[in-house]
Amino acid sequence: MLIIEKLVGWMDTAPADKRARAASALVRAWQVADLSPEQRESAEAAMTCMLDDPDEEVRLSLSTALAEAIDPPRHLVLALAEDSPEISLPVLAHSTVLVDGELVHLIENGTEEQQAAIARRAVVNERIGATLASHGCKFACLIMLTNPAARLTEDSFYTLAERFGDCSHARQCLFARPDIGMRARTLLIEKYAACLAEDEDLDHPARELETAEIAEKAIITYAAELGDSENRQIVEALIGRQKLTTAFLLRAICMGNLTLYCHALSVLSGQAPDRVERILKDQRANAFRAIYEKAGLPASAEPVFFAALASWSHHLGNGAAADASRLPYRVTREVLAGYEGRRDAVVDELLILLRRICTDFARESARSKVSELALRHEQAMALPQPEEAVEELEPEQLMEFAENLAEELAELALEDKYSLGEARQRLDAANGGQSSIGGPSSLLEQGLAGDLERAA
Template identity: 35%
Template structure:
């Protein structure tokens, strides 16, 4: 009887009045002690109201039923597929929407509705995967900001692949403590591509020049990142670099000239498919012929072999003893030694290699000068009361703790890091 009167009254009511009455009917359905017949009639009336031309009426239903466990499922599902201003409360909170429902709704949802789904509490991994695969950038950012979401690593990689060029998403990902180093390197590559596109679009550099500069900057950052990578993640990082086409001879040579023997060995192992123990044994064997065979199997260019050979020989001779800066930067003495040896060979096929080594030499000299100047600024003998300041003494005391024994470069597979 009450529902019949309600339906008769609706015919002449304004949208605002209909919305207010609909909200009251929905609350009565949830909280009042209605008979079975009245509940059935109320549900029928609300299903009819799903066709009301005013979003105010449908929105009133959504607001009441958004968090209700006892809401009519057919009404909730219809509201979830409505326009965003109606659907968002239901999409963001309704416990009646299963993971399958959410994935299906997400595929055709508008951006605001996608964001609502991505912001749900206790979001499951399958739904997160769907968001990462087809969601808009705003939805993926909302997913990353959702602390309750269960996001698999492959979903993070997919977001990096699709939206790693966007600063907001990139910054959020970099701040995550659970992001593997391989994924961090993928973000570096995305950033390099974005910067290259930005520079070339404004005609500050030609497109080829910008891409070349960005690629070298990415390689430099990758070597620095690898120096901070836990030993157990190095192999995965090398696998990512190979699969993405970034494990080049130039990057591997940069690592070796920086003293990062771990990265060098892991890179060769990844390219050859050999165990790290065998690769290390060949590299550190006094007979260079063993390394030559491994080098060839890795598919590295013949023209660059001389540089790798001279670098390994220099490491054995302790050329990096007393060097500072860890394994994150090119070592000037090492680079200049290798460059001089390669120049002496005078081979026609080494032009590109020599050009690369000369760029490395300039970069290493600038880094060394920057470190030297930083040390001079940091160490003020007058301010610290060292009136009898002696430069030779300062040089020794400032760098002595960084010195290492070149025997650290014999194979130590179980050590977490071989440092310069």
């Protein structure tokens, strides 16, 4: 008791740096020393008085020491948490005595530095994560996303994607989380597509169309790399966000993602995925029409979808996978060329979409072919050339080479003439003396004779 009294009396006149060290020492003593109940009460009172110390260095030292303390006095921690941002950061980041309600209040009313400190905590539960996702600044949310201890719900991820999906760093942090969920992932893909479209010199309606097409292509391509479960989640996410349109489904078929289309029909119609897959594979027109109608898709567009599926089935059945890069173009072109069903506003819109898709695929196919030809050319040029091709001959050498070549050709022609004559004689004998090739002046012999004369 006497020591605590002396400490309190000494701190009234001690310099700030020594008072700061004394605050840290007092917390350690309160934690580990064998103090009587009266001594602990006096020590707690002394620490409470330090909350009013005019020097921030002293309060910061107290906050740092109490942040790591086990079961410290709650009123001290709470008072320090509501102090100036610099002093509050240690207890906000580390103290375990702050309850969720207090942390939520500090997130909603605190500074960006205080929000970031809370985002660094060793335990960030779903309630704290949701509050940060809704009210936290970008910096604090990025810290939370990179904190392995942060537990976030799919709704929180979606909120973060809505708020910060336009930021490339936020997108990277969100995509890096394995627990993000498909709702947030598809939204992030759309946000990224919007960023790409903004770089184009387009008017507003054209930019919206470009954004939608880029997003649809990206989502369908992304889904093609995933399994059945993830494809189904993507379908459910798009339905929840009202993004699963007839145009999107037609684009999915044209791009060859039949798995995504299968799960879309399954979810929309309430039929088992295996049953839908068998119907699509067997090309059962009546069964397909029944499931299509249960899915609630436009009835007039059903022949367009069935024609696209039939075209894919035909090409895949013929083993066309070797030229997979050109298949989407071929399928789309065949559907456009062969469709003879009824026409209305819905079908016309889909056919217009098919023409745009076909044009895109044609360009991609052409670029792929040109790249292939360019690569072949580069590889051919990289091969070592024959020495004869690179060695330059003098005129006299060229003349000598030509004369030698003429003599060799004359000898070869003469040998061919004799071989042909022997063959004709054998043929005449077999046919009773009548050659089926012709007389001695047949066209073949005339040609050889002319070669001989010219060579001579």
